[in-house]
Amino acid sequence: MENEPLLMIPGPVPIPQSVRSAMMRQAINHRGPEFSAAYAEIVRTLKPLFGTENELYVISGSGTAGMEAAVANFGRDRRIVSLVNGKFGSRFAEIAGRYGSATVLESTWGTPLDLAGLEAHLAEGAEVITMVHNETSAGIKNPAPAVGALARKYDALFIMDGITSIGGDLVEADRWGVDVAVVGSQKCLAAPAGLAAVSISDRAWERIAETRPYYLDLAAYRKSGKKDLMETPYTPAVPLFLALREACRLIEEEGIEQRIARHRRMADAVRAAAAAWGVDLFPELDEVHAYSNTATAMKIPAGMTDKDLRGTVKKMGIEIAGGQDHLKGKIFRIGTMGAVGAPEILATLAAVQHALRKHGFDAGDGVEAAAGVLE
Amino acid sequence: MENEPLLMIPGPVPIPQSVRSAMMRQAINHRGPEFSAAYAEIVRTLKPLFGTENELYVISGSGTAGMEAAVANFGRDRRIVSLVNGKFGSRFAEIAGRYGSATVLESTWGTPLDLAGLEAHLAEGAEVITMVHNETSAGIKNPAPAVGALARKYDALFIMDGITSIGGDLVEADRWGVDVAVVGSQKCLAAPAGLAAVSISDRAWERIAETRPYYLDLAAYRKSGKKDLMETPYTPAVPLFLALREACRLIEEEGIEQRIARHRRMADAVRAAAAAWGVDLFPELDEVHAYSNTATAMKIPAGMTDKDLRGTVKKMGIEIAGGQDHLKGKIFRIGTMGAVGAPEILATLAAVQHALRKHGFDAGDGVEAAAGVLE
Incomplete structure (x- = not known):
């Protein structure tokens, strides 16, 4: 790094x-x-x-x-x-x-x-x-x-x-x-x-x-x-x-198909982690809309600030995104784009999981869930 | 290079x-x-x-x-x-x-x-x-x-x-x-x-x-x-x-004053070379206009093409500029800007001098004239 x-x-x-x-x-x-x-x-x-x-x-x-x-x-x-x-x-x-x-x-x-x-x-x-x-x-x-x-x-x-x-x-x-x-x-x-x-x-x-x-x-x-x-x-x-x-x-x-598949898998892994943690995904979908495969937005659990969450993650050398404009403090976002893969995703999810637990949120094992997707 | x-x-x-x-x-x-x-x-x-x-x-x-x-x-x-x-x-x-x-x-x-x-x-x-x-x-x-x-x-x-x-x-x-x-x-x-x-x-x-x-x-x-x-x-x-x-x-x-003085000296050297060659500078000045200190435009001598001149210079690994739009084929230009100094100027002038002479123009020793300015 x-x-x-x-x-x-x-x-x-x-x-x-x-x-x-x-x-x-x-x-x-x-x-x-x-x-x-x-x-x-x-x-x-x-x-x-x-x-x-x-x-x-x-x-x-x-x-x-x-x-x-x-x-x-x-x-x-x-x-x-x-x-x-x-x-x-x-x-x-x-x-x-x-x-x-x-x-x-x-x-x-x-x-x-x-x-x-x-x-x-x-x-x-x-x-x-x-x-x-x-x-x-x-x-x-x-x-x-x-x-x-x-x-x-x-x-x-x-x-x-x-x-x-x-x-x-x-x-x-x-x-x-x-x-x-x-x-x-x-x-x-x-x-x-x-x-x-x-x-x-x-x-x-x-x-x-x-x-x-x-x-x-x-x-x-x-x-x-x-x-x-x-x-x-x-x-x-x-x-x-x-x-x-x-x-x-x-x-x-890499090949285009492989690249798209990799991005999907990374986003799937983040979403699997969110589900295991019990953290809500932010978007509300209908049958024609979908979750983004390059950036996953999640709600910050109640009782925790943006700084609690992202500040703790940053201490581990990883920068994730907060909400923009009126979503500041309400959501956090993990980008899964470009030349990243399983190591970066697992490290990020482990850091987020630690931050969630540290600040009182009883998160399930999202890291393990993501590893299952990425394996 | x-x-x-x-x-x-x-x-x-x-x-x-x-x-x-x-x-x-x-x-x-x-x-x-x-x-x-x-x-x-x-x-x-x-x-x-x-x-x-x-x-x-x-x-x-x-x-x-x-x-x-x-x-x-x-x-x-x-x-x-x-x-x-x-x-x-x-x-x-x-x-x-x-x-x-x-x-x-x-x-x-x-x-x-x-x-x-x-x-x-x-x-x-x-x-x-x-x-x-x-x-x-x-x-x-x-x-x-x-x-x-x-x-x-x-x-x-x-x-x-x-x-x-x-x-x-x-x-x-x-x-x-x-x-x-x-x-x-x-x-x-x-x-x-x-x-x-x-x-x-x-x-x-x-x-x-x-x-x-x-x-x-x-x-x-x-x-x-x-x-x-x-x-x-x-x-x-x-x-x-x-x-x-x-x-x-x-x-x-470098210092701002020193930098400006260096640019002036480089342009002076090119103009001294042109004078020694007997090549005309392109601009026509009055009392408030001046020659550029970062790009010198000269007329291509009669009987010589842009390709004769610049093509020969390029063979020596140096790129100078031609004329743009309706000045194509009529003038050539030497830039003297940025992080260049006497070595680059002398090399460029030597190459141009060779090209001028090779294509039948009886050029004086512009390189020596420039060296006198740059020394």
Whole structure:
């Protein structure tokens, strides 16, 4: 662990040594064959993770920059419906509000999205939908296929934040009817923070806004990305591209199916631990929503503070996440994304279990339950 | 040189080993004391390089993102005058055109800006000026103090791209009357590409646009930057911050005055070589414009192609820059920025001298002339 805390939060995640090493090399000209080859390799690896054959470009900016690029290029001055059941859905709605006429359909965080409300708005002419696929703030996975079907039924564009699912959970953008999907580098891809990738369907290109921002102008990315030497329109964050390329190589080595299965198993293990402890999972599901496979949100047991729980865990060199905004002090979250496996999960669960017991909660043996899943 | 070409272009520039090594460490939580300390240290070092006591924030994006942040936050729906005498001035004008009512005052690239035209527009109510301080595309340094004085006289905001001057040439934003100044990480600061820093005067804050973009919303940077633990509003490119912090430490070690003097000496050496060769410098100056001290633009002698010249230099492992856009094939450029010194300059000039002679140009001994300056 190199004396760094083990980050078991919903990103950033621990970065493999070889990925970090890739950033060490001397600066290269970003308008030349080597950069071009790295960029092309990233795109080639990411497309199947997105489940898409659409064009895909990489932006030097965080996942939020990717979300804004999607909205600014395809939602500007349009009627947008933003589905919200957590912090990042709320962020998407806020971005939408700066560009279009945005209707926010907000459910209590961690509860199902309002699909009936969505359909009503689509029937009345809404043109663009924003949705967060995997809402880490609440540990819930939203029903992308159902939303995609509604988008197609009413000929709306479907913009999906896949920042914390792509590369860790199954995403089938094309099959689900996702027009624009976004991923961030520092989540399931296990690369450093600072890059976002965006895939764009032909339907979306046909409707691109006439007035676009400059740095996040996806038409400019398209123009530069289609050159013989693939480029970005503005200077890219070169070390981050080199790191992401190495992360992509590790993903290829592992295999996509294996990677998704590993993420599921890790989340299953955490959920098994919660059940054995007697700790409640936070989300309330229906038949189309699911628990997140990359971040598990649990309620902090009564009589215990966030500091009691996470502070004790931190003393053992492990960082887990608390609740955000109004969920502060009410929930805690364990990220299971990227290049982590059974050792990190078991250590984390053992530390949490100790913290629970230390602060008076009569927790069952969650560690043993998780080991049974992970074995 | 680690088998990489020596980059003597106007950025990206060679990055010192310790700066690259700073990116190697394991991911850290970007909402914690260590990240906060790094960010604060960067800000502390950059302010004197900007010549400012204004607030300063760092954006995870290229210099272009910084330019857009300046225009989008302070120029939106205002009357903007964009001064242009090169490619980056032209880019600034294009960005301005997406946000305000932009008047472009374009001079032939490499010739003086139209200050009389500027004053006329200011007298008629123009509210915002954009100018590139150091126009690397043409090797010319624009008269920031004169433009700043006009801005103050007519109470306009002065937005200055200092991307390729700050950290390498003298910049005195506050004394010159610059309201918003921008730098990029991969130029004179000798850090990897991917970060921009923006300083903002109180006058500018008082006039911030009501409708702002999201990722580049400087009010959000201000809010997060003023917390006890200094943060960025969205996930930052953590490795690039750590690298920039180390680059700042190297700058502190060298000393600002020494650093500027080194850049001047390097540019003087290149200009001395050009004179000895009999190669013409590209810019046409008047009494307020000057040659750039971080990128020297020279005319390619008649009868020689860009490929003849730069191709031969590249065979010796050194990359110099050609002309951009309509200057392709007409000029070549040598960058003298960042962590380079006499060895890199001498090697570059020797290679260029060889290329000139090889392709039939009867060049004098520019290498010896440069050595005399550098000694």
